[in-house]
Amino acid sequence: MLPPYHRLEEFVPLTPAETRIAEGWTSSKRSVKRHHIIRREGDQVAGVFFLLAGWVGSSVMLRDGRRQIVKVHLPGDMLGFPSLSLVHAGETLEALTDAVICPIPNAAIGKLLMDNPRLATGLFLSTQKERVALMQKLSWLGATSALERMVAFLLDLYDRAKSSGLAKENRFEVPLTQQQLGELLGLTAVHVNRTLKRLDSSGLLERRKALVRLIDIEGLQKMTANIPPCFAHHDAWVRLGSPSSDA
Amino acid sequence: MLPPYHRLEEFVPLTPAETRIAEGWTSSKRSVKRHHIIRREGDQVAGVFFLLAGWVGSSVMLRDGRRQIVKVHLPGDMLGFPSLSLVHAGETLEALTDAVICPIPNAAIGKLLMDNPRLATGLFLSTQKERVALMQKLSWLGATSALERMVAFLLDLYDRAKSSGLAKENRFEVPLTQQQLGELLGLTAVHVNRTLKRLDSSGLLERRKALVRLIDIEGLQKMTANIPPCFAHHDAWVRLGSPSSDA
DNA sequence: CGTTCCATTGACGAAGCTCAAAAAAAGTGG
DNA sequence: CCACTTTTTTTGAGCTTCGTCAATGGAACG
Numbered sequence: 001m002l003p004p005y006h007r008l009e010e011f012v013p014l015t016p017a018e019t020r021i022a023e024g025w026t027s028s029k030r031s032v033k034r035h036h037i038i039r040r041e042g043d044q045v046a047g048v049f050f051l052l053a054g055w056v057g058s059s060v061m062l063r064d065g066r067r068q069i070v071k072v073h074l075p076g077d078m079l080g081f082p083s084l085s086l087v088h089a090g091e092t093l094e095a096l097t098d099a100v101i102c103p104i105p106n107a108a109i110g111k112l113l114m115d116n117p118r119l120a121t122g123l124f125l126s127t128q129k130e131r132v133a134l135m136q137k138l139s140w141l142g143a144t145s146a147l148e149r150m151v152a153f154l155l156d157l158y159d160r161a162k163s164s165g166l167a168k169e170n171r172f173e174v175p176l177t178q179q180q181l182g183e184l185l186g187l188t189a190v191h192v193n194r195t196l197k198r199l200d201s202s203g204l205l206e207r208r209k210a211l212v213r214l215i216d217i218e219g220l221q222k223m224t225a226n227i228p229p230c231f232a233h234h235d236a237w238v239r240l241g242s243p244s245s246d247a
Numbered sequence: 248m249l250p251p252y253h254r255l256e257e258f259v260p261l262t263p264a265e266t267r268i269a270e271g272w273t274s275s276k277r278s279v280k281r282h283h284i285i286r287r288e289g290d291q292v293a294g295v296f297f298l299l300a301g302w303v304g305s306s307v308m309l310r311d312g313r314r315q316i317v318k319v320h321l322p323g324d325m326l327g328f329p330s331l332s333l334v335h336a337g338e339t340l341e342a343l344t345d346a347v348i349c350p351i352p353n354a355a356i357g358k359l360l361m362d363n364p365r366l367a368t369g370l371f372l373s374t375q376k377e378r379v380a381l382m383q384k385l386s387w388l389g390a391t392s393a394l395e396r397m398v399a400f401l402l403d404l405y406d407r408a409k410s411s412g413l414a415k416e417n418r419f420e421v422p423l424t425q426q427q428l429g430e431l432l433g434l435t436a437v438h439v440n441r442t443l444k445r446l447d448s449s450g451l452l453e454r455r456k457a458l459v460r461l462i463d464i465e466g467l468q469k470m471t472a473n474i475p476p477c478f479a480h481h482d483a484w485v486r487l488g489s490p491s492s493d494a
Numbered sequence: 495c496g497t498t499c500c501a502t503t504g505a506c507g508a509a510g511c512t513c514a515a516a517a518a519a520a521g522t523g524g
Numbered sequence: 525c526c527a528c529t530t531t532t533t534t535t536g537a538g539c540t541t542c543g544t545c546a547a548t549g550g551a552a553c554g
Contacts, residue, residue, distance in 0.1 A: 011332065041474070045486070060386045062472035068386035082382065085258065085375040085483055090476040091382065110487025113371060114364045121360045124371055128332040131374070134381040135329060135338065139307045139315035141388035142433030146542070177500065186389030188543055193502060209551095225309035227288070229337040236332055239292070240357030393510070424532060438510055440534060456519090 002076035002164060004050045004102070008122035010129075011236045018119050021112070025050050026102045034175075038093040038101060039080060045089050047105040049079040054099025055175055058091045059183065069184040070134070072096065072157065072176070074164045081127060084109065097175045125236050132229050141186045144225060146195045149185045152224040154205070158214060170214045249323035249411060251297045251349070255369035257376075258483045265366050268359070272297050273349045281422075285340040285348060286327065292336050294352040296326040301346025302422055305338045306430065316431040317381070319343065319404065319423070321411045328374060331356065344422045372483050379476055388433045391472060393442045396432045399471040401452070405461060417461045 005014055005022035014022070029052065032038055038049065041061050056073040058080075070091060073079055079101065083089040113120045136156075140149045157174065161167040174181075178196070179189040187195070199205055204220050206213045214220060232239070252261055252269035261269070276299065279285060285296065288308050303320040305327075317338060320326055326348070330336040360367045383403075387396045404421065408414040421428075425443070426436040434442070446452055451467050453460045461467060479486070 066390040068389040082378040087477045107488040113368045117361045131329040142315040143313040241354040
């Protein structure tokens with residue numbers, strides 16, 4: 001559905017040749033079922049993945065079995081990049097729905113970094129974007145209430161679902177159990193439930209199974225204390241000197 | 248003190264020429280006083296910084312004035328990279344002690360990414376390492392108690408201080424106010440104080456002003472539920488195909 | 495059609511927050 | 525170096541949010 005160069009192209013305009021390289025990554029597809037562990041924390045790092053379809057959660061375990069879901073990935077996302085810096089994977093990748101992934105071996109990433117500076121720059125900047133997203137999430141967990149966190153998460157997810165073509169008319173699927181929502185937001189499943197109840201009785205949104213409809217987006221936005229960051233897209237490329245186009 | 252290629256060299260062995268490029272970054276030094284805002288959230292992104300000496304905090308603001316300190320930077324760290332993907336900086340950089348920074352303009356980063364794939368790869372991997380660190384921190388905030396968080400932070404800081412040469416004999420400075428510690432760990436200053444009191448009365452560590460001495464490191468480690476990640480260093484380079492050394 | 499997972503609800507407890515005030519420390523200008 | 529102000533640390537009392545434990549009903553799935 002979404003092209004694999006989607007994320008790379010966000011910051012750096014790609015040449016047709018580069019687009020073809022990125023498309024090549026989808027040559028090997030792997031379908032995984034809901035709940036399937038794509039890669040477990042501690043496994044060897046054989047490469048990264050491009051998420052073609054479905055939802056994947058990335059999580060970190062603690063010794064006593066607690067875990068923190070770090071990110072919910074949507075189609076078009078790259079999975080597993082942080083672990084490239086590790087001997088053993090630092091995150092567990094788990095399919096939250098049936099999904100299709102494209103494995104990209106380490107060597108392909110190495111080759112890209114060495115041989116194609118424009119793709120590499122795109123990758124680099126999209127990685128920085130992920131870092132900003134993580135910083136935002138850290139501020140949710142550290143400085144906001146259960147309700148604010150939940151709303152911030154749903155709004156963020158809605159935005160991302162829209163740009164992946166997964167939301168229509170303020171309506172989108174959230175295929176996470178309340179247990180998983182809790183692991184994502186740093187709450188217990190019980191408290192997630194109460195928070196959701198409170199939200200739909202507020203009339204700002206409506207839940208029907210996994211389907212969420214945002215009724216009053218502005219009202220919801222007022223509930224969060226977030227300052228949403230504004231991403232640079234191709235501006236970043238220009239700012240970095242857009243070396244090959246200028247020189 | 249610490250060379251600017253310290254972080255780049257961690258994952259990718261650098262040639263003498265590359266080392267010289269990185270050293271060039273320190274040509275312009277800027278001294279800043281404690282509490283000085285190096286760059287405020289929302290400012291134009293003119294470049295990044297290399298931290299030569301001193302401590303710098305990087306934080307994210309919420310609309311109502313709350314803030315989350317995202318990272319405490321030590322000498323040798325690169326500052327401000329996430330904001331390269333943004334139109335306006337997404338993080339405030341504040342000197343926690345008197346510090347010396349080297350501004351690196353956008354164009355220099357652009358040039359590096361385009362012209363020097365080995366340096367770029369080193370930068371890329373060290374960025375992924377930061378992402379892993381953020382994921383860890385997210386799991387502290389989402390899944391652990393005040394005490395665990397405090398201990399995890401102090402142990403992490405101790406490790407980093409050691410490798411920056413800032414710790415001797417289990418002793419190191421923590422130049423953060425308890426207010427700031429709270430903003431870092433998602434606690435109130437009051438609760439930070441109670442947690443610290445509880446820690447020193449446990450006998451596992453000792454505080455004297457800003458000086459902390461870890462008395463029983465193993466005991467402290469047992470208090471955290473962390474699974475500390477093991478970083479790849481030059482292995483990552485080999486795994487990615489170490490293109491220029493092999494081919 | 496039973497088994498298992500998931501959502502929901504209630505009662506209770508605890509970790510951490512708020513408010514307030516005092517003591518200690520650190521700057522600051524003379 | 526001394527008075528003065530400001531910041532930081534410390535402590536107490538009461539309260540809120542969220543967690544724990546436990547039980548029930550509903551949905552999904554073989």
